[in-house]
Amino acid sequence: MTSMVLRTHTREARVPEMFDASPSPGQTRAPTPPAAQPVPERSAKQRDSFFDNAKYLAIVLVAMGHSWEALYADSRVLRSLYIFVYTFHMPAFIIISGYFSRSFDMRPDRLKRLITGVAVPYVIFETVYSLFRDHFGQDGETGITLLDPYFLSWFLAALFVWRLTTPLWKVVRRPLPLALAIAMLATVSPAISNDLDFQRLLQFLPCFVLGLCLKPEHFRMVRTRAMRIASVPIVAGALAVAWLVVPHIDFGWFYRRDAAQEMGAPWWTGPLMTLALFACSVVLTACFLAWVPGRRMWFTSLGAGTICGYLLHGFVLKYTRWEGWYDAHWLHSPLGALLVTAFAVTVVTLLCTAPVRRVFRCVMEPKMEWAFKQDPAQQARERQHGERKQPVREKAGV
Template sequence: MSYSTRPSEAGTAETEQPSSTDQVAPEPRAPGDAGTTASGGPAAAARPQRRRDPFFDNAKYFAILLVVAGHCLANLLNVPMAKGLYIFIYMFHMPLFIVVTGYFSRNWTFAGGKARKLITNVGVPYVVFEIAYSLYDWLAGRNDLEISMLNPYYLTWFLCALFMWRLSTPVWQQIRWPLAVALVFALLSYMSDLGGTFDIHRVIGLLPFYVLGLTLKPHHFELLKRPAARPIGAAVLAAGLGGTYLVMNHMSREWIYWRTPNFGLDVGNFTGTMMRLAMFACACVFVAAFLTLIPRGHHWFSRLGAYTLYAYLLHGFVIRLLDFTGWWGADWMHTPPGVVIVVGCAVVVGTLLCTPPVVRTMRWALEPKMTWVFTPLRRPARSR
């Protein structure tokens, strides 16, 4: 088996989004939102735009808080309270981002400049942060300097995966049963060792969540917005959290990372397939339950949800810094009150990293304007 020697989720954990979906998804933007229109031209900017649905921005905001909290909890797993919460969060936090990403990718094509946005808003940040995290680790004296675009470092795996998923979108749009095909493809991928290039096991293993998002329609989310769904969702999440505490000492945490083939988990293909089907089903249920609790209206945090990619890619520097300086070894953190304080701090950090000052400062890396790289867009010929 060839796996990366770079930091894994088991130590300081992985991330998921999507929130790069905020920058690259074809969801129409309200006036003043960052980024450009699909075609990027003045005529496109003049076209009337639909308002963003605050429900999805709210969902992405709360989801990124789960991501940051989960990565902090990864350093406190000797505390049962933290371990159970960590596994529960990891069961659905990335599937949530990926489903939403797929939903807003339903109309993605190679036309109209969308492929260019994929390069600038996903491909370029992948290169920038792959280099940045590698240098950060090296300067801290943790590892030899290693920069490899084929071996995603720490959080960058999600950008790599998103790039591949987006490229595959036109394929899934042509298949009669896309979710079933994607699920079979993912299950088969775990029956052999595909190596560590591009973190390919995780890219293919989480693909069904992206395809699920592609198949969803607005009325599916309307069902989750109903007031009657909220108590049901809360009960499901509570039961899921309780169940996690019951099984957390009887399962390998590698299952929740979606990156290891069956034989790497010491199980046969039948057992591995059944386990992953169960995890896929649980993740979908938890994602739906989580969405029932999301506020539907516009709130102070709604606009922050449009910039969760910033929090996703930047919070890793904070967590790694605490690791480099030995702060995660502080005794007070490894207690139930310490876990509560750490989660509270994670919420604050995750929120701050989505704010306008951070966005303005880091936009050059996450939403670069690289028109000089591309040839002029060809306008479709008008029929006479």
């Protein structure tokens, strides 16, 4: 239940708050100019290249993993890569989401952004996905139900619930052990309702809570040369283990959708697999982050559009499966797998670009001013800010 730019935080780049890569408390900022000099509005809030790079690379891994689902049955190598990537790609995405949810409280403006940036997109995409499936699909499901997330929309439903619980995790004494205990109990509780994909929501909960617990210095710790060197044998060992266990393991463990009993396993394996997968996902996420560049790259700006890439690539993926694109025999070969992977990377990259974000901003983060009361505190802050700026504007001759 999913990765997460030193550039101007413009209106064009605004995306749902779930992946805001603005500098976090404790990160280095440029010194504040003297009060007599007007500060350009666009320099007040800059994005962090590292997190935008991480988000883009994580969403690329998500798209790659999805593209292999129709091919891995023919290749042990591809199945091994599949479970290796699935061990950490969504956990990395969720950890970053939790990290940027640390400041969430029940303040009216933040609740408004939670509704417009998460709840409304969930309703829209769950509806559109259901209609898309009914028209093109062959999954045997029909109709629209907002309580049963279809395909990728589960993440929005989970993020809405996780973020609402953020104030609770900030006041409990041991948030991460508590979240792990809840996830472990979920794996032995097949009676948990499927509404809002609740089983997956609970089993991925520790990743979100871990993100809430992290501080900027934790990310600096994994971005060292020593960590990059150490990550090489760790990743090699993880790939070797994946190769060894892939014929014997149920892939359902990596999806976190079912309790142990629903997968035909003894109940006690659920808590053990919860701890094992969480440990593996944290270690591999650290290895992944160790190699994420911190400087501006050609793909850095795409990190602002990862939610577009995540939600929209599902339509391409499902359509190609339903229309039989994978039926070609030559695709089920090493060269075919490489071409499919390259296609998936290209598609998700294009879907993260600024033109796509502009087109879908109306559904990704609608303003909906008509639906909300005006916040008196926010209006007072804006008036006070305007009063402070006026003398500066006059002095500057504006």
